[in-house]
Amino acid sequence: MRVLVVNAGSSSLKLSVLGERDEVLGSRALELEQGRWSASAVEEVLAGWPEPEAVGHRVVHGGRVFTEPTRLEGGVVERLRELTPLAPLHQPRALAGIEVVERVLPGVAGVACFDTAFHTTLPEAAATYAVPEQWRRRWGVVRYGFHGLSHAYASRRAREWTGGERVVTAHLGAGASLAAVLGGRCVDTTMGFTPLEGLVMATRSGSVDPGLVLWLHEQAGLAVREISEALVRRSGLLALAGTADMREVVEREGRGEASAVLALGVYVHRLRGAVASMAASMGGLDTLVFTGGVGEGAARVRELVARGLGFVGVGVDEGVNAGVEGEGEVSAAGARVRTLVVRAREDVEIAGGVRGVLAGG
CATH class of the missing domain: 3.30.420.40 (ATPase, nucleotide binding domain)
Structure with missing residues (x-):
């Protein structure tokens, strides 16, 4: 399965298409245009690459709700939007990336892959701050971890x-x-x-x-x-x-x-x-x-x-x-x-998560 990997950063939208063996078939970063990413620019880039069969989005924060790659359907995007206060710099960029790619590739399955998910296996002693219980219960004050x-x-x-x-x-x-x-x-x-x-x-x-x-x-x-x-x-x-x-x-x-x-x-x-x-x-x-x-x-x-x-x-x-x-x-x-x-290959990790979700139905 060819997967388009989308990594929305603070100033650039990194796009890459990975083939069946995770070979890179195309890769490019698009800069912001007037504070947003251009759908036409994304279309232009993708037009020169093999057509993706699915899309994987890097999302920094999944909270304690999203603990594994998740298909973008059934209100998932809105639930991701609700997590914005936990990552006010990163979450809006990821949501903007999801929006622009969905406009360009309507009907292509999208999957969110989370930087926080890998750390949800932290033992309670490692994840817990010694702060008032109300903070932990009301506001989810725990150690999430990133990267x-x-x-x-x-x-x-x-x-x-x-x-x-x-x-x-x-x-x-x-x-x-x-x-x-x-x-x-x-x-x-x-x-x-x-x-x-x-x-x-x-x-x-x-x-x-x-x-x-x-x-x-x-x-x-x-x-x-x-x-x-x-x-x-x-x-x-x-x-x-x-x-x-x-x-x-x-x-x-x-x-x-x-x-x-x-x-x-x-x-x-x-x-x-x-x-x-x-x-x-x-x-x-x-x-x-x-x-x-x-x-x-x-x-x-x-x-x-x-x-x-x-x-x-x-x-x-x-x-x-x-x-x-x-x-x-x-x-x-x-x-x-x-x-x-070891080379950093978040793209491979995302593509693998996408294939796993879609293979499971």
Whole structure:
């Protein structure tokens, strides 16, 4: 079955058609036009590709309602719209992508695939915040986790590759998160109620003391919107090094520039600690996987992370690590934990979810 995969981001609509063996038959990103995506532009792109037999949409948030790929029928879109307050930046884009593609391909079956779904297997102790029960019951204040489509693909690829049952996947890109995957089930992750929790990212702070946020509002007089904007768009690597591009950070760190040395140090410190925490949640570690733009492309990051994790059995061969292209194993000889670089393929995960739903009726 040929599947059109639709990934609606903050500024672009990524379209790709995958064939029966998940080969890419066409791929392109469309930019926003006057704040929306053009149906005519989508039509023009699809006209040059093999006709899709089904459509798979990446949807960031499924809440606790949607725990597996779901066909877009019978009021599903409206229920997704009701989840917008949980993902006010991402959900409207996904809904807009669904709308424009349905206009272009009326009658073609559509399936929503959720980034949160992979994390619905979190044990209660890992998913629960120690906050008032009313918050948890009334507003669904739990740890949802994100990047689930990437973590699902990378962890499955790792298990096929090594046979190891205890896998930590590191999805490192503009956004970054880890998942602890035990026997194919996610048992812990670093992102929480929002994608702001956890690791240092390109422009996001990652976890900060909640007391700091309160202090900035109550004592420093900053508005809630200003604090939110700063934590999401003006923090992370950008705040520390003046750039959100890890390639530039690594280059400048190599020249000894103080801000880049600090930025990479903070990034790696948080990442190492989180990998160890994920391993602890599984009682050990068999395989560590790096994926995403930074995970695949920044050998220096992989080297520094591994250098601090020898106590759990991680070690990389620096020569192999520096030379890996695309996918590869970078484990040091004799290391107890196998370390892999895996291409991020959310498109494959989405296409597989679509085929599974439609094959089941």
